[in-house]
Amino acid sequence: MLRLLSIRNFVVVEALDVEFDDGFSVLTGETGAGKSILLDALGLLLGDRFESRQLRPGAERAEFAAEFDVGDAAAAAAWLSEQELASDDDVLLRRVIDAQGRSRAWINGRPATLAQLAELGERLIDLHGQDAHQALASADAQRTLLDAFGGFTTLTREVGESWRVWRAAVEKHEAAASAAKASVSEREFLEARRGELSALGMTESEWGELSAAQSRLANAASLLETAAHCSEALIDGDDALAVRLSQLMHRLETNSALDPALREIIALVEPAAIQLKEAARALRDYRRRLEVDPAELQRVEARLAAIHDTARKHRARPEALPALLAETDARLLMLAEAADEAMLARRVADAEERYRAVAQPLSAKRRFAANELAHRVTEAMQDLAMAGGRLEVVLIPEASPASYGLEHVELRVASHPKQMLGPLTRVASGGELSRIALAIQVVTSEVGQVPTLIFDEVDTGIGGAVAATVGRELQALGTRRQVLCVTHLAQVAAHADHHFRVAKIGNGATVATTLDRLKSSERVDELARMLSGTEITVKTRAHAKELLEQHRRATS
Structure with missing residues (x-):
């Protein structure tokens, strides 16, 4: 669970440090106060892209850090262990981004990508945004939702892998069948070419080695003369560089006693x-190594000529x-395999059998999970x-097997008893979609393994008694997982175990965001503001107190 966030x-x-507890916490504040900044900062710590406009004006770099307790996050702990980044039950994430957009990150003090x-973030935090109902519109998202709810993501990956193996076998079979139509003359041509190339027996590095040897042998006399001249100039001659340098060193050493600065x-000079x-x-x-060998030169040039003639041909x-x-060998092998069509057909059949051996159990599991998900979301x-509204999770057979x-999967919904079931995005209004998405999120969160759930204004489009119900659901969820919720509804915030208020202070020139953990009396004022807007009245304060009292009675 999330323990500390530092921005x-x-x-x-400019500087913000927030400590979080387990249970249900809410973040509230006026529009534009910066409630989303905390979630954006968490997103950057978990790999999101940074935009230059997000750097505070005048600052050289932005810094983010978060501390998590992974004692109750088995998947995160296992990942850290696999990556050799584990450190007891705690994990510290840190990221620094400069004004040029250069980013550095660390996990438990070790550099990380x-x-x-x-990858770690997926195992630590599950974020449900206010546009969750839009994400549910795609067939892929609906299928992924069901698979995650059922807990058979691993089986889904196995199905995908077996499908890819099957498709590869099919493609090879088809390619071989096409190759089987190759003319006999092609096969004869390839076999003749292979015979000539095999007889040549050329290695991959031989051409370069022979070319270098030919150049050396053909110019051996000139190279020997150059080496002798250079040796004479360096060390063998009376006026050689080595002799003159030795004399120079001797003179410097003799005079270094007069001035120690000469030692520098x-x-x-010594090197x-x-x-x-x-x-x-x-x-x-x-x-000593270089020799004039006409016979070796003749052998090398003959070999080069043989290779060159074969290449030209x-x-x-x-x-x-x-x-x-x-x-040539690969093409001949393909032609040979094409002749054994039965063997390739068996490979395709075997791959299909392995695919269906995992795909059919997945279908059975999906049917069971679909009924369970539909029942719980309907409730x-x-x-x-x-x-009277209801949700159905319908499994529609594909015309041909797929990687998934x-x-x-298709989610079908009826928002009231008289409505016919229809696709989620066609029969529900915007407000209904938000509520259905919220119901799905709460239900699927109950079976997940991620320790921290974040709900970002998922209560958009609801209010009154429905909002109070949402608050109760989130509070109940907070007894099993850590729940953080950004909300604008007092009826939701009243059910929180911990209440944080986000505020913007300062004038137009210098503006900063602050975050405060509210005490009991401060919660009354904040709930009253949320109920009435900017003006807090005696009536709205009384209403706020009643909301808190209702929550206290319900949980006592």
Whole structure:
């Protein structure tokens, strides 16, 4: 669960440190106060992209840090262990972003990539946004929702992998069938080419090695003369560089007693003397290795000519002949396999059988999970001013097997008893969609393993008794998981175990966002503001107290 969030120089936040507890916490505040800043900061800690406008004006860099307790997050703890980033039951995330957009991140003090932050984040936080009903519009999202609810994501991955193996077998079979139509003349041509290339016996590095040897042998006399001349100039001659440098060193050392400053110059000259000796030694070795060998030169040039003639015949670069032989072998193998159509057909059948061996159990699990999800969401809808409404999760067989299984998923809903079931996005109004999405989120969150749930204004479009029900649902969820909720409804906020108020202070020139944990009396004022707007009256304060009292009685 999230224990601490620290923000520096982010948008209008100069410095903010927030400690969180378990249970149900709400963040409230006036529109524009910066409630979303906390969620955006968390998103950046978990791998989101940073935009330059998010840096506080005048700041050189933004900094973010968060501390999580992973004692109750088995998936996160396992991931940290696999990545060798574990540190007891705590994990500390840190990210620094400068004005140029350069980013650095750490997990438990060790450098981390944004991809690693994102992978870990999926195991630490489950974010439900105010546009959740829009995300549910796609068939992929509806299928993923059902699979996550059922807890068989691993099986879904196995289905995807077996489907890819099957498709690869089908494509190979089809390619081989096409290759089987190749003419006999092609096969004869390839076999002849393979015979010539195999007989040549050329290695991948041979052309380069032979070319270098030919150049060396053909110019051996000139190279020997050059080596002898350089050796004479370096060390062997009476006026050699090494002799003159030795005399120079001797003179400097003699005079260094008169002025110690000369020792610094000696220290610079000494490496040059050593390098000259090394160069002279290398030249002597080179001269010993180099030999004039007409017979070897003739052998090398004959081999080069044979390779060059073969390359010209097959219209290839000489150095590419080994690769051409490999391509020829591969093509001949494909032609040979094409002749064994039965073997390839068996491979396709075996791959399909393995696919169905995992896809069919997935379908059975989906049917069971679909009924359970529909039942539980339908129950939740009754408490959200949708009495008689119902949800069905329909599995529709695909025309052909797919990477995700044998069927696609469609959520169908009726928002009241007289309405016919229809696709989620076609039969529900905007407000109804928000409530249905909320019901789905609450139900699916109950079975998840992520320790911290964040709801960002998911109560948009509801109010009154429905809002109070949402508050009770979130408070109940908070007894099992850590729940953070950004809300503008007093009826929801009244059910929180912990209440934070976000406020913007300052004038037009200097503006900052603050966050305060509210005490009991302060909660009354904040709830009253949420009920009435800017003006708090005796009536709205009384209403706020009543909301808190109702919550106290319900939980006592």
